[in-house]
Amino acid sequence: MTGCERVNRMFARQDQDRIPRQDTFWPETITRWQREGLQWDHHDALRLLEADFAGLCWSWPPVFPGQRELLREDAETETVRDAWGGIVRTWKGRSGTPEHVGFGCDSRAIWEKTYRPAMLAAPNQVDVQMAAVRYADARKLGQWTHLSGVEGFEALRKILGDETCLMAMVDDPEWIRDVVAVHTEVVLRSWQSVLDQGVKPDGLWIYGDMAFNHATMCSPAMYRELVWPFHKQMADWAHERGMKVIYHTDGRVSGVLDLYIQAGFDCLQPIEAKAGMDIRQFAPTHGDRLAMIGNIDVMKMATNDLGLIEEEIRTKFAAGMATRGYAYHSDHSVPPQVSWDTYKAIIGMVERYGYY
Amino acid sequence: MPLLTDLTAAVAAGKRTDTVRLTQELLAAGTGPQAIVEQGLVPGMAIVGDQFKRNEIFVPEMLVAARAMKEALKLLEPMLASAGIKPKYTAIIGTVQGDLHDIGKNLISMMWRGANFAVIDLGTNVPPEKYLAAAQEHKAHLVGLSALLTTTMPAMKETVRALKAAGLPNTRIMIGGAPITQAFATDIGADGYAADAGTAVDVAKQLVASLA
Numbered sequence: 397m398t399g400c401e402r403v404n405r406m407f408a409r410q411d412q413d414r415i416p417r418q419d420t421f422w423p424e425t426i427t428r429w430q431r432e433g434l435q436w437d438h439h440d441a442l443r444l445l446e447a448d449f450a451g452l453c454w455s456w457p458p459v460f461p462g463q464r465e466l467l468r469e470d471a472e473t474e475t476v477r478d479a480w481g482g483i484v485r486t487w488k489g490r491s492g493t494p495e496h497v498g499f500g501c502d503s504r505a506i507w508e509k510t511y512r513p514a515m516l517a518a519p520n521q522v523d524v525q526m527a528a529v530r531y532a533d534a535r536k537l538g539q540w541t542h543l544s545g546v547e548g549f550e551a552l553r554k555i556l557g558d559e560t561c562l563m564a565m566v567d568d569p570e571w572i573r574d575v576v577a578v579h580t581e582v583v584l585r586s587w588q589s590v591l592d593q594g595v596k597p598d599g600l601w602i603y604g605d606m607a608f609n610h611a612t613m614c615s616p617a618m619y620r621e622l623v624w625p626f627h628k629q630m631a632d633w634a635h636e637r638g639m640k641v642i643y644h645t646d647g648r649v650s651g652v653l654d655l656y657i658q659a660g661f662d663c664l665q666p667i668e669a670k671a672g673m674d675i676r677q678f679a680p681t682h683g684d685r686l687a688m689i690g691n692i693d694v695m696k697m698a699t700n701d702l703g704l705i706e707e708e709i710r711t712k713f714a715a716g717m718a719t720r721g722y723a724y725h726s727d728h729s730v731p732p733q734v735s736w737d738t739y740k741a742i743i744g745m746v747e748r749y750g751y752y
Numbered sequence: 753m754p755l756l757t758d759l760t761a762a763v764a765a766g767k768r769t770d771t772v773r774l775t776q777e778l779l780a781a782g783t784g785p786q787a788i789v790e791q792g793l794v795p796g797m798a799i800v801g802d803q804f805k806r807n808e809i810f811v812p813e814m815l816v817a818a819r820a821m822k823e824a825l826k827l828l829e830p831m832l833a834s835a836g837i838k839p840k841y842t843a844i845i846g847t848v849q850g851d852l853h854d855i856g857k858n859l860i861s862m863m864w865r866g867a868n869f870a871v872i873d874l875g876t877n878v879p880p881e882k883y884l885a886a887a888q889e890h891k892a893h894l895v896g897l898s899a900l901l902t903t904t905m906p907a908m909k910e911t912v913r914a915l916k917a918a919g920l921p922n923t924r925i926m927i928g929g930a931p932i933t934q935a936f937a938t939d940i941g942a943d944g945y946a947a948d949a950g951t952a953v954d955v956a957k958q959l960v961a962s963l964a
Binding site for chain 2: 565613
């Protein structure tokens with residue numbers, strides 16, 4: 397069975413030989429593993445895992461393509477004005493979430509005068525030729541191919557900043573809807589440009605962290621009113637083209653699972669355990685309508701306690717596999733506390749417990 | 753004359769225009785600034801914290817409530833300062849070294865201010881020695897450490913170790929962030945842990961009460 401067949405059967409809740417597999421690693425994890433025996437890079441770890449998914453492109457449309465103005469730097473960090481007009485401080489040569497120092501768009505007037513027209517007029521930033529090459533390579537390998545990109549909630553936070561966008565959800569919801577609508581239109585246009593090359597991906601993998609460890613950032617009602625219509629627009633666009641939809645969000649999203657299903661999302665990933673998400677709870681209640689990828693707790697991986705990790709994998713695989721709609725992934729990104737020996741043992745456990 | 757309970761309701765609902773107007777009216781009617789803060793504004797933010805813990809409101813509503821209180825405090829702070837009235841407790845907060853994430857820390861500091869703590873925000877990527885220096889300089893009752901990433905949890909442990917080693921008998925250490933658990937807090941010797949911004953106020957109050 398190829399990876400593509402396996403994932404398609406996962407979406408159809410049909411029997412598979414084994415669960416599909418994918419994973420993500422922090423760059424520091426790969427650096428550690430290279431010291432401990434990993435030959436090349438994360439692709440080698442994914443090959444050893446026998447990962448089934450292949451991304452073709454990434455779409456996060458900038459407002460001002462190419463803009464990157466260095467404002468200041470020190471030994472560890474640099475502060476730049478980025479292609480979304482924001483001022484961000486990032487690490488030099490290290491991964492991690494950037495600090496958002498400021499945002500260029502902090503009012504509806506600036507949005508309407510500068511940002512909105514700039515976004516709509518910006519040239520497509522997706523490398524369609526590269527997407528076509530990756531598609532051909534992935535097809536040869538039998539992998540399940542997907543277009544990737546960012547949805548409206550994440551775009552809001554990037555363009556307006558958390559405080560402005562979250563307060564505007566209360567003060568000026570029409571502005572918020574407009575930002576999400578414009579972003580959605582531009583992302584769909586960029587994905588369509590890949591399809592226009594004759595590429596026929598199997599799905600979309602949409603990214604948008606809309607929750608933290610306590611709950612969603614905004615209420616389910618506010619999500620339904622301001623962002624959900626555009627999630628549905630993306631899902632409808634994909635389904636009309638024969639594609640499935642995987643939605644990535646960190647955090648505790650238990651309060652909006654039904655809205656995700658109503659939007660047309662076919663699958664949720666990575667189902668963050670440390671935010672209280674547990675497929676042993678959600679697979680029985682939602683697994684028939686929402687496939688699930690992930691939920692293997694990286695905090696347990698980080699202990700390097702193989703007994704603890706095995707219990708995590710055994711019990712969660714059992715819950716996920718009962719629905720036929722489950723694939724392996726860590727619940728976020730494998731951290732550098734995990735040794736290469738431990739990760740190889742994890743692959744062994746995925747092999748041991750992941751066959752039907 | 754408006755009632756302090758009207759002001760509390762306005763803050764809890766995030767109505768900044770009403771909050772400012774009611775504050776002005778209370779002042780004009782002779783209510784003291786300290787009473788307005790302690791009996792009008794702070795109870796409003798306490799309602800917000802409780803509703804947030806129960807998922808009755810979410811971050812947007814919390815932000816607009818904090819903004820309403822901040823607008824009122826702009827009127828009151830000069831009067832409080834000239835009368836020599838300061839918050840009873842001082843808190844230091846920052847995101848630990850190696851971590852540039854800030855929204856969690858910002859929400860906690862907003863809620864602590866709402867509970868009438870004086871809050872000194874050290875920003876992000878804060879090394880242990882900077883926490884220590886600030887705690888000593890401001891005679892902090894509370895030091896709050898935030899971390900988003902599993903990769904920066906070791907820095908949190910190192911900061912707690914440095915603060916404990918300095919021996920600050922009147923300072924309590926509280927931690928939080930996406931990967932943090934009570935078990936981790938206990939393991940590294942932190943005095944308190946909060947899972948969310950609403951709980952962070954309760955834990956902070958318990959910790960400073962233990963200083964008495």
